[in-house]
Amino acid sequence: MKKRTIFNIVAFIGSLATIIAAIIAIVQFLQKTPPVQQKIEKSPGLTQPEPEIPRKVVPNKTIPPSPEVVMIKPREIDEKEKRLNEFKGLISTGVTTYPGKPNIALVIESQKTESGVFPENALYNLLRSQKMNIILNFFKEEAFKSKGFFKEIYDGNTELLTQANALSKIDYLILGRLNYSFAKRGEENLISCDINFSYKVVGKKGDIVKSDIISIIGPGFSNDAALERGLEILAEKYTDRIFRSGQ
Numbered sequence: 001m002k003k004r005t006i007f008n009i010v011a012f013i014g015s016l017a018t019i020i021a022a023i024i025a026i027v028q029f030l031q032k033t034p035p036v037q038q039k040i041e042k043s044p045g046l047t048q049p050e051p052e053i054p055r056k057v058v059p060n061k062t063i064p065p066s067p068e069v070v071m072i073k074p075r076e077i078d079e080k081e082k083r084l085n086e087f088k089g090l091i092s093t094g095v096t097t098y099p100g101k102p103n104i105a106l107v108i109e110s111q112k113t114e115s116g117v118f119p120e121n122a123l124y125n126l127l128r129s130q131k132m133n134i135i136l137n138f139f140k141e142e143a144f145k146s147k148g149f150f151k152e153i154y155d156g157n158t159e160l161l162t163q164a165n166a167l168s169k170i171d172y173l174i175l176g177r178l179n180y181s182f183a184k185r186g187e188e189n190l191i192s193c194d195i196n197f198s199y200k201v202v203g204k205k206g207d208i209v210k211s212d213i214i215s216i217i218g219p220g221f222s223n224d225a226a227l228e229r230g231l232e233i234l235a236e237k238y239t240d241r242i243f244r245s246g247q
Contacts, residue, residue, distance in 0.1 A: 088166075090143055095135055096133075097170065098133045101132050102133065103132070103133045104172045107141060107150060110180070123176075126239075127235050127239055131243075154177065172209075174199055174200070174201050174202075175202070176197060176242075178197050181194050182194075182226060189221060190220075191221065191226045192220075193219075195216050195231070195234060196213060197213070198212070200212075212242075
């Protein structure tokens, strides 16, 4: 009886050791096996949003306006050069000057009368002075007037004179405009010619140094006679005033 009890105890202990060894083996197995990672699959119809890239914020800068550039077209340059060359061609090359005297070029513009008289021609012959050299052929006069050069310079644009160096040989250039009209006076068929002679004096540097206007009345028994007498009075009384240039 006693031996049987001991045998049962030994058998129990052996069974318990077997169970404990089995538990230890299971624990060790679980520790060596890597955990199962869950695989995430994308659905075929869905697109995951891409990560947003932050944009660099650039502060607004005020750009100053660029200066305007005036472009001169080649055609404009050609026209200016053409007109300058045309003007140079109208300057007389055979002008006679005198040292020790003021050399003054004179150009007068007027309308011819109904009888065909050119008042400027008569005035050229009347405006004379021993104190100075009056140059009457400084330009080819007809073209100088008809092509607008007289008007342009008289109106104040003397740029062509300086560009062409036209004033290098003279001291002054006088441009005069002669306007006239006729009227009957009284019952004796006396006709009066109202004359306005305006003129401008251009200095050697191309600047207008003097502007003046002279008004007179010439009497006569015809239009031509009244005009002629008016021009004579103009020359007799005002020659020194006209040629006293720059004063």
